[in-house]
Amino acid sequence: MQTTRFAAVLAGVLALASPALAQDGAPDATSATPAIQIENATKLFDQFIALESAWDPAIASLYMDDAVVDRTMLSAGEPELKSFTAEQYKAILPEMFTQMKAGGAAEAWSNVKVLYDGPARTLVTADLVITANGAPSSTSKVQIIIFDMIDGPMQVTSDVRTVAAPGYTPPADEAQATVDTLNAALATLDSAAIAAMLPDDVKIIQVELGLDGDGDELSRVEQSRADFLADVETEFAALRAVNGNGRFIVYENYKNEDGTWYVRGETILASTETHDAYNTWGDALTLVKKDGAWTVGTYLRSFRHAAD
Numbered sequence: 001m002q003t004t005r006f007a008a009v010l011a012g013v014l015a016l017a018s019p020a021l022a023q024d025g026a027p028d029a030t031s032a033t034p035a036i037q038i039e040n041a042t043k044l045f046d047q048f049i050a051l052e053s054a055w056d057p058a059i060a061s062l063y064m065d066d067a068v069v070d071r072t073m074l075s076a077g078e079p080e081l082k083s084f085t086a087e088q089y090k091a092i093l094p095e096m097f098t099q100m101k102a103g104g105a106a107e108a109w110s111n112v113k114v115l116y117d118g119p120a121r122t123l124v125t126a127d128l129v130i131t132a133n134g135a136p137s138s139t140s141k142v143q144i145i146i147f148d149m150i151d152g153p154m155q156v157t158s159d160v161r162t163v164a165a166p167g168y169t170p171p172a173d174e175a176q177a178t179v180d181t182l183n184a185a186l187a188t189l190d191s192a193a194i195a196a197m198l199p200d201d202v203k204i205i206q207v208e209l210g211l212d213g214d215g216d217e218l219s220r221v222e223q224s225r226a227d228f229l230a231d232v233e234t235e236f237a238a239l240r241a242v243n244g245n246g247r248f249i250v251y252e253n254y255k256n257e258d259g260t261w262y263v264r265g266e267t268i269l270a271s272t273e274t275h276d277a278y279n280t281w282g283d284a285l286t287l288v289k290k291d292g293a294w295t296v297g298t299y300l301r302s303f304r305h306a307a308d
Helices: 011-016 034-053 057-062 086-102 176-187 191-197 225-240
Strands: 002-005 063-074 080-085 106-116 121-132 140-148 154-164 203-210 217-223 245-256 261-271 274-290 293-305
Touching (some): 034 057, 034 106, 057 086, 063 086, 176 261, 191 225
Parallel strands (some): 063 154, 203 293
Antiparallel strands (some): 106 121, 121 140, 261 274, 274 293
16 A cells, blocks of 8 residues: 555656657647747646636637646645646636636746656646635646647646645655655756666666557566666767756655655656657665665666557
């Protein structure tokens, strides 16, 4: 049983927003280069904020027809997740926005980051506080994925928000220091820093997933620490040559009843100079406590590959 869960994102969201989708065809003029893509995605998100903050149902036009909208409320029990299709969400927008207007609700967006997430895909993260009837909400953590369809407009394909219930303070995230260390190493493409994270007895597993359907597992092999780090440095060296960097996006983060801590997410490696220098890995870390400190016990890395 999983306890102390901080965030949950449906598998459907991940499948819909998969970077592999962005690589199926060459980006159009709206995303001709990473820099142009970020510029246009920023303009779209500015429009998104303007419409939502005005409680204008016209925001519905910014969502793809097959977009996924998730709202997760954290509390002392299991998180309450409400998931909508684009059709369902667009249908409730007029009434919901009318109620927000009637309550004098006002949005305050902050800490907005627009991040290149591969050819045609852009990730936006932000914090959001909504004040209604004079009372501010807890801060929502917002993740929005903007996708540029070939010969079509940029639109929102995923809108995921997580917020604590009123009066609830989530427990301390004991995995945060490890995630921060990983992100610092990825940002500077520092393979030595990755090595420092992995103890000699770490278990490293490579999982190959199929491209079709639900991504069935095709193979699972254990890799030596030395070989894994050699692969990391090879990939980092190529990215350093084009001024690239990386980051880790957390999708699940919770403490297990056995005392271990589980963190699952996506490692994005890219350069804003070219679409060609781009890769993504599904990474899951199981942390164990040794001598009072958290360390990586298992590092599972998954990737998608066409089945033979």
